Amino acid sequence: MxxxxxxxxxxxxxxxxxxxxxxxxYDLDYLAQRARWISESLPQRVHFYYAIKANSDTPVLTTLAPHVHGFEVASLGEIHKARQASSGTPIAFGGPGKTQVELQGAIEADVELYHVESELQLVRLNALATKSGKVVKVLLRVNPRFDLPDATLQMAGKPTQFGIDQDRICDVLDSLPAYSHIRCVGFHFHALSNNLDARSHLLLVQSYVEVARSWQRAYGLNIEVLNIGGGIGINYTPGGAQFDWPYYCQEVERYLDSGDFDFPLAMECGRFVTAxxxxxxxxxxxxxxxxxxxxxxxxxxxxxxxxxxxxxxxxxxxxxxxxxxxxxxxxxxxxxxxxxxxxxxxxxxxxxxxxxxxxxxxxxxxxxxxxxxxxxxxxxxxxxxxxxxxxxxxxxxxxxxxxxxxxxxxx
Structure with a gap:
């Protein structure tokens, strides 16, 4: 080894x-090289966020800021860390337990995107955004009903605390006109962690796109971005095969060029970046x-x-x-x-x-x-x-x- x-x-x-x-x-020089390789391998229509839960040290975030589209965070504390490292890098705010205090702090920190995980989060966020006089952009996080590939950790595709049940999404979409200061710009899927197989991950991405397109057609939605989550893994077995990132990026680009959909994708990886x-x-x-x-x-x-x-x-x-x-x-x-x-x-x-x-x-x-x-x-x-x-x-x-x-x- x-x-x-x-x-x-x-x-x-x-x-x-x-x-x-x-x-x-921690070798920050190596990290900068790896982040460049990850970002430059991706098609331009894929926005790459670093999920800072993997390693939120300020030197790490400062090193990554020039090489990523944004930071994905899951608490107000992580928002503060992201802003300390970079005042202008876009932030996407996820997590199932966003409190009123956290949502208010996120609005004050000019968080770009909110991954909304329940109808109550929509109510709270809309009330706070109305009070602040801002219109905020959200992605509805979906807990899908279709089969998922094997991975070390599964966070959706079964009963968990994450996201909105796929069967409930249409009810949420019907309710959106009631939220005057919410602009729904797409959907968010993050269903598993540490998948090592690029081919199965590509099939998963295609499933996400197909479901999102069905809602786009049914509701005439203007999808500005579809977040396909992270879940790309690191093999900790000595000598074990790693996730084939060049192949994955090549096939994602081919899929984007097929013309089946016109909205960009976003990804949020942590372990794959810093491990x-x-x-x-x-x-x-x-x-x-x-x-x-x-x-x-x-x-x-x-x-x-x-x-x-x-x-x-x-x-x-x-x-x-x-x-x-x-x-x-x-x-x-x-x-x-x-x-x-x-x-x-x-x-x-x-x-x-x-x-x-x-x-x-x-x-x-x-x-x-x-x-x-x-x-x-x-x-x-x-x-x-x-x-x-x-x-x-x-x-x-x-x-x-x-x-x-x-x-x-x-x-």
Whole structure:
């Protein structure tokens, strides 16, 4: 397993530390290159939004702002983060639980699009928009009734809290004239997460378009945009095939050029953008044998990096050997054996990889978890047991820096 960016700056930084190592490392130069590749591969009629729930750090958003059409957010806090990073980048506001306070804050922040998930959200948004004297643009988020491809996580196509049941959309469309300060400009579908098959995803997009066109014809709608959601995944299996982005973009362009519809599409991806730009590195603080199985205890765990236990997978990793050993005892370690990589929390669920074979692993070595730039730190329960937070280190313009200060040059 290899990461797609240089680890040299990170290792130089680690050499300067005196406490057990625990850090996130994000390569913003690599991220900018990846964002350009993603955006430039798409047809011009596809607006690409970054879903900031995947990683909402300000340096990440600032890096992405020049390369995306907009930011997709799911809370007022995320709206504030997006505006802090870029005052002019368009914002699309999703999420099933928008409160009055959040909707009011979104209006004040000049949010461009609202993904409306219920009739009550329409009522609230219209009342607040009327009071503010603004007409706001909305997309109706649909929970579809048709079959969906396999993916790690399914958020629609079955009973969930997301969107408006497809069978209820016609009633909502009939009610739109009653909302004087709402302008419905299209529909929003976001039904699944982490789909790895480009062909099945293309079929899903075609299903979205066909349903939207049926409503367009029936109601004479002027659809300004159809948001086809995200759901494009990252394969965390070492050596596993990744989503075929060039093929997908090529076929979307061919579909757009077919002339079957004239409205643009929008996408909102998070994991696909940022997962590969970062890693999570921790130090092995102990190795022991219990009931005949080997266990490595790490300085860190799922309070920092919850993704492996959340998705119940063995996260890909590599061992970075550290030769220094200063304790007055033999150095614990294993060679060519299975071992479970555990965190420091007081729960047996704090596992990042279970019974994986390693060539060699010793106390004091580093374990580097790959593809940790999305849904790692940002979905974790940071303060459980009040352990110190990991450092977050960024590489930008060939300088290694933490959030606030430059640490060292990397010439």
């Amino acid at each position: 290899t990461v797609p960016f240089s680890l040299t700056p990170l290792l130089q930084y680690i050499e300067q530390q005196h406490e057990p190592i625990c850090a996130y490392y 590969t730009m970062g890693c999570y590195v921790t130090e092995v603080t102990d190795i022991k044998v219990n009931h005949g199985e080997n266990f490595a205890i790490l300085r860190g765990g799922n309070h920092h990096f919850r993704l492996p236990s959340s998705w119940q997978h063995n996260h890909p990793f590599q061992v970075v050997p550290v030769e220094q050993w200063s304790w007055p005892c033999p150095r614990p370690g294993v060679s060519q054996q299975e071992i479970t990589l555990c965190g420091e929390l007081c729960t047996p669920k704090d596992v990042l990889a279970k019974q994986v074979t390693v060539d060699q692993l010793r106390v004091g070595d580093l374990v580097l978890f790959d593809k940790a730039g999305a849904y790692g730190w940002h979905i974790s329960h940071h303060d459980f047991l009040s352990h110190p937070h990991p450092h977050r280190v960024y590489l930008h313009d060939n300088h290694l820096c933490q959030i606030d200060s430059v640490i060292a040059g990397t010439n």
